[in-house]
Amino acid sequence: MNVEVLRRIGGGTPAERLAALRAAVPGRIVFTTSFGIEDQALAHLIFTARLGIEVATLDTGRLFPETYELWAETEARYGVRIRSFHPDASALAAVIADSGINGFYFSKAARTDCCFVRKVEPLNRALAGASAWVTGLRADQSEEREGVALAGWDDERQLVKLNPLFDWSRGQVAAFCAAENVPVNALHAEGFLSIGCQPCTRAVRPGEHERAGRWWWETDEARECGLHVGADGKLVRTRVAA
Template sequence: MKVEQYSSRTLFDALGRIGGERPAERLEALREAVPGRIVFTTSFGLEDQALAHLIFKGRLDIEVVTLDTGRLFPSTYKLWADTEERYGVRIRSYHPDQAALATQIADAGINGFYHSKEARLGCCQVRKVEPLGHALKGASAWVTGLRADQSDQRGRVELAGWDEERGLIKVSPLFDWSREEVVRFTEAARVPVNPLHAQGFLSIGCEPCTRAVKPGEPERAGRWWWETDAARECGLHVAADGRLVRRKKAA
């Protein structure tokens, strides 16, 4: 499939036309405003399931893809299959480069991410960040399930902005929703969700890197729980210096 490229100016001009009060309206406005390929990357978490429901039910021309790290929970793979069956779709997967993964494991060990943050970030780089680059190649816009109240690190997430790192528009239709609002939406719409959420896994990533949160802990405390610093991200939403990407609004 040929992917048509659009200039940064064209995409930046489209940024100001993305809006709406509800996530469904925002997704529709995005599709109308932005030319070219729009990609939604799902990890099959609560927010991503809500957005996938809106995209599939609305028959929006937005590609839904996932990054299969090879170390997801069995229930995540089952939810992947259940989602495809529920909506009558196929969700394309992007995988780590085999040679790069073999090198990373040979260097750090199969579970070397427990021993240093450098090793953990290296694992995330190979299993998630590099496949994301392939998934977004040639895309005009990237849809994510980020919410501003997921963590202090994500507190400045906006509806839409310009992603300097990747040269595309980045949109978070649920940016101003609370977790409770997402839960109510998925329950009302009978959206399939991961049963681990009901067991305290509020944020679900790779199996060896995710645990249930304890009472009173922040939503993302179960991710890379052995690390001591509060700013824990895999690299998908951060700049090269490790900070969460701050996106420019349209001029």
């Protein structure tokens, strides 16, 4: 890990953090979007500043129609094409044959297998050969994510990981998107504060944290798809001292 590189990605605004990452890290930088409100804010900054950061998405095959509509709207708004990565067909067929088309409702193992095939393995392909990965993680999204830092090193993928919005609230992100006229998912207005695959996402109820609608049938609180967890199954919170 090049600690000095990470230390140079200091404070400032999310736009300044992205620019600092681009200046500090040579090679490919990839931002992965699921078209949530945080990702839309970051995509706006990346596209308007022309930072040379690649934007990619994981098309699991089970996204909401509203997500696909926002994908198309975003491409039209910024005049871009967002590269998509899809599940390996044979691996997906094997998971469905083993657990059923909706087996994730009945087994945590089946759910994590489904997430791995539909999301984690495509993500690994999207990040192959990249020097850095940009995400929309925020520390106040859930108790599990409260230790998220601005920048760190992803040991598994051997790259710098930057979370430019780590210290922003949802209100700040929403205000930014409103001020900049950034397109957002229509489902947010219906209470879907965190949006993933359609079968695995519901609207949140009053008093719930914003990720409570994800895999809501599972009883444990540490519900993640695997994109941001290590080999031990825990969220990676690598910090770098200032």
